[in-house]
Amino acid sequence: MDIQTLKQEIIAYSKEIGIDKIGFTTADPFTELKNRLIRQQELGYQSGFEEPDIEKRTTPALIMNGAQSIISIALAYPSKMTYRVESKKGERRGIYARASWGQDYHHIIKDRLQKLEEFILMKVPEAQLKSMVDTGELSDRAVAERAGIGWSGKNCAIITPEFGSYVYLGEMITSIPFEPDSLVEDQCGSCTKCLEACPTGALIQGGQINAQRCVSFLTQTKGFIPDEFREKIGNRIYGCDSCQTACPHNKGKNFHFHAEMEPDPGAVKPLLKPILKLSNREFKNRFGYLAGSWRGKKPIQRNAMIALAHFKDETAVDDLIEVLENEASPVARGTAAWALGKIGGDSAEAALVKALDHEADIEVRNEIEKGLNFIK
Template sequence: MDIKQLKQDVITYAHSIGIDSIGFTTADPFDELKQKLIDYHEKGYASGFEESDISLRTEPKLSLPTARSIIAIAVGYPNKLKGAPKSVKGDRRGMFARASWGQDYHTIMRNRLDKLAEYLKTRVPDIEVQSMVDTGVLSDRAVAERAGLGFAGRNGFVINPDLGTWTYLGEMLVSVPFEPDDPLMDSCGDCTICVDRCPTGALVGDGQLNSQKCISFLTQTKGYMKDEYRYKIGNRLYGCDTCQQVCPKNKGINTQHDDIVLEPEILKPRLVPLLKMSNKEFKNTYGHLAGAWRGKKPIQRNAILALAHFKETTAIPDLKDVALNDPRPMIRGTAYWAIGQILGEEATEFINEHYTSEIEEVQQEMIKGLEQES
């Protein structure tokens, strides 16, 4: 078998099925990453969404013992929403992060990786493969970096020369010893725009991210939003793109694919209708988005916070309805908080009227709603 020719054929085929960038690396352990992950957890930066077993994250052959190489792929996604509706007083809207635009990227990437795997099996019938996207145990970014797809920027994203940071990443462990590609050199230089513009100071500055401060992570949590971040999330319903939007390496880049269909009314939805949406309605409307993976509760909480951010007085009747009737304490409490923030002293009578009938955790939010300064 001519492995060098096979590699070229794989690259050609990959481009034909919508893979924008492809690279190859060995299946050797990621020793440097291992120490970084240890430090990351010791500093309390982890989100809790990652694989906790550091050995699995850094030793590819624990996932596929016969692995000789890793094929890394990147698919660019759009960052411009043509025909986006305006968010105006009386008709406020929220926003899903760009990585959640269109069909769930896990599906998009798996479809491409499955096609690539089938192609490899036609060329090497006894090949063994294992594909991973996001929820796999390996670090997509570490694999992509070592495979030469890009370099790690200060914002923690892999910066690809042609796609910028607007990429979905995935990888495939294979039992074929492909020649590895060379990593790219870091070219952030002295630029610190992403670090300087991060709304919560979540970027440490060396490419590391403190997930506990990151708005993208915070919008996905299910409990009460910490007080210090409630006005930081703005109208973000899921995720945050600030550190990508300000990156000079992303200037002029907007990759399009036929299977990433943009729906402006869904990606930038009205906030008030979200407040009382049923599970069925949420699943039917947003279930195909990656941003729906945590369910409707975080999205609804974030919608309430966004209305407080906008000081949207026209939403008060709906917020009062939620505060009085929603069965979930966290949602009721956040609604009471928002009412207090929007109306100020005018909310005192309403909150006092219902204070004694509420449980303690909601009462605490009622008090904070009247006291906390925006």
């Protein structure tokens, strides 16, 4: 088998199946990444969504016996909608981050990796292969950086010269010793626009993030959003793009290569009030195909209430009162109380006073009292 010829055939085939960029690297341990992850863990900067075993995250041989190389792939996604729906008084809208536009990218990347696997096995039937995306053990970004897909920006995203950071990533460990590709030179220079744009100061310094402060992480949690971050979230109901939109390397980058990535504007910029009344089935039917639905409806509903407070949407008071009075979830009741206080008005105040008389949950009572203090 001529490995260099095989590599060129894989590159050519990747273009046929809709992979926008492909790179190859060794399966050597990610030593520098390991040191960074240990430091992140010591500082408490991890999100908790990651693979907890740092050895597995940084040692491909622990994931697949006979690992020789890793193939990294990138698919570019749109940064602008073909047509937009507008948020207006009485019909306020939230926003999903760009990485959750179109169909869930996990399925899209897995489809491309599966096709790539089938092609390689047709050429090398005895090859061992293991593919993963996002939820796998390896760091997609670390693999992509070492495979020459792009450089690791100060915003902790992979920035490609061709597509900016608007790319989905995936990788495949192989038992074939492909020749590694060259690194892409870091082009961030002295620019700090992403750090300055981060609404919560989650970007501690270039290349280091405190996930516990990241709006994208916060929108995916299931508990109460800490007070200091609620107003920073604005109308984001899933994810955050601030550090991407601020990046000069993303200016003018907007690619519509893949039909399954095209956003439905009404879904990725949805009306907020109807979200509060969705059943689990209705949520799944409306938003289930989006990557941003993976945590279920409750975090989205909580974020929608924070967004309604952001807009001070008086037309949402009755809906929020209904949540306060009838919702089983303490987080939902408490967030509704906080939002009612932010919006204010006689009806909101009366509902909060009434709720305080019978609410037993301590955290919810605290939120009700916060709401009343806003009004007073």
